[in-house]
Amino acid sequence: MELHVLDTLRRTFELHGFSSIETRAVETVGQLLRKGEIDKEVYRLSRLQEEEPGAGADAKSTSDAKADAALALHFDLTVPFARYVVENAGYLAFPFRRYQIQKVWRGERPQDGRSREFTQADIDVVADGELPFRYDVELALVIVEALSALPIPAFKLRVNNRRLAEGFYRGIGLADTAGVLRSIDKLDKIGAEAVADLLKTELGATDSQARAALALASIRTEDTTFVEQVRALGVTNELLEQGLSELEQVVSAAASRAPGSVVADLSIARGLDYYTGTVYETVLVGHENLGSICSGGRYESLATKGNRSFPGVGLSIGVTRLVSRIVGQQLAVASRSVPTAVLISLADDNSWPQAQDVAAALRGRGIATEVAAKAEKFGKQIKYADRRGIPFVWFTAEDGSHQVKDIRSGDQSAADPASWTPPAEDLQPSVVVAPGAP
RNA sequence: GUGGGUGUAGCUCAGAUGGCAGAGCGCCUGGUUGUGGUCCAGGAGGUCGCGGGUUCGAGCCCCGUCACUCACCCCA
Numbered sequence: 001m002e003l004h005v006l007d008t009l010r011r012t013f014e015l016h017g018f019s020s021i022e023t024r025a026v027e028t029v030g031q032l033l034r035k036g037e038i039d040k041e042v043y044r045l046s047r048l049q050e051e052e053p054g055a056g057a058d059a060k061s062t063s064d065a066k067a068d069a070a071l072a073l074h075f076d077l078t079v080p081f082a083r084y085v086v087e088n089a090g091y092l093a094f095p096f097r098r099y100q101i102q103k104v105w106r107g108e109r110p111q112d113g114r115s116r117e118f119t120q121a122d123i124d125v126v127a128d129g130e131l132p133f134r135y136d137v138e139l140a141l142v143i144v145e146a147l148s149a150l151p152i153p154a155f156k157l158r159v160n161n162r163r164l165a166e167g168f169y170r171g172i173g174l175a176d177t178a179g180v181l182r183s184i185d186k187l188d189k190i191g192a193e194a195v196a197d198l199l200k201t202e203l204g205a206t207d208s209q210a211r212a213a214l215a216l217a218s219i220r221t222e223d224t225t226f227v228e229q230v231r232a233l234g235v236t237n238e239l240l241e242q243g244l245s246e247l248e249q250v251v252s253a254a255a256s257r258a259p260g261s262v263v264a265d266l267s268i269a270r271g272l273d274y275y276t277g278t279v280y281e282t283v284l285v286g287h288e289n290l291g292s293i294c295s296g297g298r299y300e301s302l303a304t305k306g307n308r309s310f311p312g313v314g315l316s317i318g319v320t321r322l323v324s325r326i327v328g329q330q331l332a333v334a335s336r337s338v339p340t341a342v343l344i345s346l347a348d349d350n351s352w353p354q355a356q357d358v359a360a361a362l363r364g365r366g367i368a369t370e371v372a373a374k375a376e377k378f379g380k381q382i383k384y385a386d387r388r389g390i391p392f393v394w395f396t397a398e399d400g401s402h403q404v405k406d407i408r409s410g411d412q413s414a415a416d417p418a419s420w421t422p423p424a425e426d427l428q429p430s431v432v433v434a435p436g437a438p
Numbered sequence: 439g440u441g442g443g444u445g446u447a448g449c450u451c452a453g454a455u456g457g458c459a460g461a462g463c464g465c466c467u468g469g470u471u472g473u474g475g476u477c478c479a480g481g482a483g484g485u486c487g488c489g490g491g492u493u494c495g496a497g498c499c500c501c502g503u504c505a506c507u508c509a510c511c512c513c514a
Contacts, residue, residue: 041512041513075513076513076514104514106512106513106514108439108511108512108513109439109507109508109509109510109511110506110507111507111508111509112507112508113514114512114513114514115514118514119514120514182512270513282514290514291513291514292513292514293514294514295513295514316514317514318513318514319514320514321514322514345473347472348472375472376472377472377473377474378472378473378474379470379472379473379474380472380474381472381473381474382473382474382475383474383475384474385474386474386475387474393473393474395473405473407473407474407475410473410474412473
């Protein structure tokens with residue numbers, strides 16, 4: 001199942017011209033935290049690098065340097081990618097588009113939909129100097145296409161814009177944008193009143209400021225009408241205008257190319273603080289409790305080299321979270337548990353070589369085949385196939401004639417090893433979307 | 439990191455107050471003597487997470503430990 005998902009994503013990404021790269025799993029803490037990430041999430045490695053005892057209580061700067069040199073497992077693919085871009089800037093053709101599917105680690109307590117170790121599928125476009133805003137639109141469309149190809153329920157890609165939010169909050173006099181966003185992010189979970197309390201008690205917002213912030217966060221539209229709704233709140237700010245115009249572009253393009261899948265949702269916050277413009281977050285309809293299964297955004301300068309900066313925009317699909325829900329709630333199931341399409345039965349133990357000849361003939365035409373290991377009673381051999389979901393059992397009689405049986409229907413007929421082929425749908429295991437999933 | 443919960447057969451789980459380790463499903467064998475699924479009869483399978491303690495006696499009580507899990511934080 002997971003392979004099927006990965007294959008599907010891979011195919012879609014490559015159809016859009018993204019090439020694959022892989023970066024090392026282990027990086028120095030200094031690299032991973034270069035953009036001021038929350039370091040408690042980072043999965044540190046300690047065995048390899050016990051601190052030398054008695055190194056002396058030197059100046060704080062040396063202990064900081066040592067801490068930066070410590071090793072840890074990467075906790076996303078964006079930050080390592082940034083390092084990769086800087087290191088290889090001379091070899092890359094910008095704008096550089098890549099996808100990257102790898103394990104990542106988070107040092108936290110696992111729970112439903114969250115693991116210490118999981119797979120992410122990232123796509124990003126990075127430019128040298130200037131990255132046209134159009135890519136923000138393109139990436140959203142690529143992701144919509146990739147997710148649509150998966151055996152999953154309907155989803156909503158919710159989009160917001162950091163500039164829009166920051167401009168608005170400044171316009172009403174709230175300077176701690178990150179703090180406001182963190183509170184707003186809890187809207188779905190704890191409700192409007194609790195968020196208003198948070199804003200007032202933790203950020204010192206006034207009653208009217210809290211109300212305005214919540215009014216903005218409550219705006220959700222599938223078309224560009226959010227623009228008027230924001231203007232109606234009567235806040236003016238230059239950043240706000242820029243954000244409005246950017247978000248409008250994303251949403252209007254999405255509304256025409258992928259109607260129904262993308263929604264402007266002005267409450268989307270995103271915890272990572274390196275995002276500067278567009279931010280994305282995706283939930284499965286009917287599985288909102290799972291959290292976001294795909295998110296990302298635009299970062300203006302995740303990486304810099306001298307006076308060059310490399311802005312980018314990208315999204316990351318939480319493959320493990322997605323697959324765990326598909327499997328756990330059987331949103332889709334594999335048609336069989338093994339690749340085998342045909343089991344060659346054995347009438348007696350001496351006929352094993354002939355059975356291998358038959359198997360070789362079938363495999364030569366791309367039919368996955370296995371041969372029974374012992375000449376057990378046919379009933380047991382059929383049962384072996386049945387338990388694994390192998391659809392066909394092959395019989396060879398003593399006179400050398402062949403028959404093949406579809407054990408689902410019970411139909412059995414003469415067959416020739418040199419030409420028989422199963423129906424196309426039985427050639428390989430397929431993924432079947434469970435009925436009831438939209 | 440904080441606070442709960444759970445660890446017993448391959449799986450899902452029962453096991454009042456401490457007293458012979460259980461059920462359903464699955465598996466194996468036979469009925470059906472070399473063509474499965476249904477049905478019937480029989481059978482196998484457990485260091486009760488691990489280590490210590492209390493007790494005549496511990497799956498059950500106490501201490502410790504590990505794993506898994508849920509919520510918070512945060513996030514895919």
